[in-house]
Amino acid sequence: MLPEPILKTLELTKSFGNLIAVNNIEIEINRGEIVGLIGPNGAGKTTFFNLVTGLEAPDKGQVVFKGVNIVSMPPHKICKLGMSRTFQITRSFGEMSVEDAIRVGAYNRLGENEVQKKVDEMVEFFELGDIRKTKCSDLGLASLRKVEVARATATEPELLLLDEVGAGLTSVELIKLMAELKKLNQETEVTLCVVEHVMQMVMGLCERIFVLDAGKLIAKGMPDEISNNQKVVEAYLGRRSYIESDVAC
Amino acid sequence: MNFFKEINLGKLLILILFIIALGIPYVLRANQYQVLLATTVLLYGVMATSWNIVGGLAGQLDFAAFAYLGIGAYVSGTLFIRFNITPWFGMILGGLVASGFALLIGIPLFRFGIKEVWYALTTSALVEILKVAFNMWEKVGGPVERCLPYFSGSWQNMRFVSYAPFYYIMLAMLVMALIVNQKITNSKLGYYLKAIGEDETATEVLGVDNRASKLKALFYYSFLIGMTGGIYSCMYGYIHPSFFNGPESTKVAILGIVGGRGITYGPLLAALLLVGAQEFLRASLGGEFSGLYLLIYAVIMVIVVLFKPRGIATIFQDIYRKFVVREVKNKDVA
Numbered sequence: 226m227l228p229e230p231i232l233k234t235l236e237l238t239k240s241f242g243n244l245i246a247v248n249n250i251e252i253e254i255n256r257g258e259i260v261g262l263i264g265p266n267g268a269g270k271t272t273f274f275n276l277v278t279g280l281e282a283p284d285k286g287q288v289v290f291k292g293v294n295i296v297s298m299p300p301h302k303i304c305k306l307g308m309s310r311t312f313q314i315t316r317s318f319g320e321m322s323v324e325d326a327i328r329v330g331a332y333n334r335l336g337e338n339e340v341q342k343k344v345d346e347m348v349e350f351f352e353l354g355d356i357r358k359t360k361c362s363d364l365g366l367a368s369l370r371k372v373e374v375a376r377a378t379a380t381e382p383e384l385l386l387l388d389e390v391g392a393g394l395t396s397v398e399l400i401k402l403m404a405e406l407k408k409l410n411q412e413t414e415v416t417l418c419v420v421e422h423v424m425q426m427v428m429g430l431c432e433r434i435f436v437l438d439a440g441k442l443i444a445k446g447m448p449d450e451i452s453n454n455q456k457v458v459e460a461y462l463g464r465r466s467y468i469e470s471d472v473a474c
Numbered sequence: 475m476n477f478f479k480e481i482n483l484g485k486l487l488i489l490i491l492f493i494i495a496l497g498i499p500y501v502l503r504a505n506q507y508q509v510l511l512a513t514t515v516l517l518y519g520v521m522a523t524s525w526n527i528v529g530g531l532a533g534q535l536d537f538a539a540f541a542y543l544g545i546g547a548y549v550s551g552t553l554f555i556r557f558n559i560t561p562w563f564g565m566i567l568g569g570l571v572a573s574g575f576a577l578l579i580g581i582p583l584f585r586f587g588i589k590e591v592w593y594a595l596t597t598s599a600l601v602e603i604l605k606v607a608f609n610m611w612e613k614v615g616g617p618v619e620r621c622l623p624y625f626s627g628s629w630q631n632m633r634f635v636s637y638a639p640f641y642y643i644m645l646a647m648l649v650m651a652l653i654v655n656q657k658i659t660n661s662k663l664g665y666y667l668k669a670i671g672e673d674e675t676a677t678e679v680l681g682v683d684n685r686a687s688k689l690k691a692l693f694y695y696s697f698l699i700g701m702t703g704g705i706y707s708c709m710y711g712y713i714h715p716s717f718f719n720g721p722e723s724t725k726v727a728i729l730g731i732v733g734g735r736g737i738t739y740g741p742l743l744a745a746l747l748l749v750g751a752q753e754f755l756r757a758s759l760g761g762e763f764s765g766l767y768l769l770i771y772a773v774i775m776v777i778v779v780l781f782k783p784r785g786i787a788t789i790f791q792d793i794y795r796k797f798v799v800r801e802v803k804n805k806d807v808a
Contacts, residue, residue, distance in 0.1 A: 305681050332662045
């Protein structure tokens with residue numbers, strides 16, 4: 226028998242007015258793996274994240290995390306259960322130092338005496354030593370994203386959702402970030418779910434990929450399978466027949 | 475090594491300032507009016523320092539300071555007038571009632587996610603509503619001033635011939651407010667509040683119970699101010715609905731912002747400089763140029779907001795940092 230998946234969604238649906246942002250999505254994420262969630266703009270990836278982390282309530286369906294249905298649970302309780310996330314548009318604590326921002330996350334599971342140790346650990350792991358006293362508002366995008374990952378990791382999650390951590394980074398920064406995430410996954414056995422636009426990152430990092438388009442799950446599988454999947458290619462590049470007919474004209 | 479040096483430097487400075495503060499009533503003893511002015515400055519110091527917990531750390535623009543002050547004053551004053559309960563006990567009860575009331579307001583506010591300008595509007599309305607309500611509440615005096623019984627120089631009833639004892643009581647209150655502030659700033663709650671002030675969505679997913687944290691902040695804030703209310707009623711010797719003062723509540727928030735949000739000594743600094751300047755100017759220029767003090771007050775505020783939008787305290791922080799950093803650098807060279 227397969228082990229219980231850490232996260233499972235059942236018939237998850239959310240619409241905004243006439244737009245169905247997330248339509249009947251059912252996915253399973255297993256413990257310890259790195260999963261990618263891709264799709265063109267407006268495919269519903271961020272909405273899916275919001276539903277899973279409790280920031281928005283679904284119209285229908287269930288989110289089962291570690292065997293518990295967490296729909297309608299407030300986000301901080303979901304975090305206590307063992308799930309945290311980062312944001313596509315960075316939400317930094319501008320006036321706080323890097324160290325203090327990480328500390329906020331570390332307080333999730335640790336008391337006053339152990340917190341500092343955790344902060345030091347995170348600073349070391351993500352190589353933030355040079356900027357640990359810097360205010361977050363003085364940081365560049367690459368560092369900000371790293372701080373977000375660090376402070377989410379400090380909550381000691383079992384499942385970490387990363388919303389476009391690679392967006393806007395140079396390829397050197399990206400490779401470094403990928404290596405760090407892989408190391409994080411191996412060392413702490415945290416399950417990672419990565420929403421990403423940058424294909425280089427998804428293909429290099431993820432073991433399994435889910436593809437969303439217009440709110441629907443259109444494909445899932447290994448990176449190789451996905452890149453050859455007709456539906457996925459269509460979702461990103463448009464349907465071949467259209468292209469041919471354009472040429473014919 | 476440097477760490478200890480830093481602490482000692484800070485402690486020394488605090489000690490010097492405290493001794494100066496202790497001596498002020500002695501210096502001004504010839505003129506009771508000036509002692510009252512000094513006490514007023516301290517009063518605003520206490521209020522702005524307490525405001526810092528909600529307004530500075532948690533970033534909630536609170537305009538209800540005098541609502542809690544009024545409640546504290548009424549509870550302590552009424553208990554004294556009707557049941558002859560000493561204000562020393564009354565002011566603690568006043569603090570509790572004020573904070574209970576604050577929680578009653580805060581629970582629905584935070585439950586429905588009222589924040590930013592809407593929170594500001596709600597809290598400023600609160601002061602006005604209470605003013606009207608107490609005007610109509612005949613049992614505690616209605617629109618008539620109720621005077622506190624007078625005992626000539628009685629410590630146990632907090633009634634004095636001179637203003638100097640009030641000055642010291644207020645100073646003790648200020649020390650308490652500063653300590654509470656500092657303790658919160660360096661604790662889990664403080665970090666949570668600071669983060670909430672920056673971004674509430676981000677804190678939620680880091681496991682912070684925003685609502686509970688904000689309610690705790692509101693509790694400390696309103697308790698400190700409610701207690702101060704007890705002293706306030708004794709100092710002026712009466713209770714009256716005009717204690718629920720909207721414009722002055724706004725002033726407390728302004729002091730907190732001008733002083734430096736989230737910096738423990740910032741609001742106090744602003745109170746000392748701005749209220750001090752204001753009271754001094756009013757007392758000295760009031761006769762010839764009435765209203766000039768407001769002009770000067772406004773100019774000071776505009777300058778601060780233009781050049782130090784994070785507050786006066788940041789000036790001192792920068793100087794301090796430069797001083798300490800230079801010291802470290804020199805050591806490295808050596």
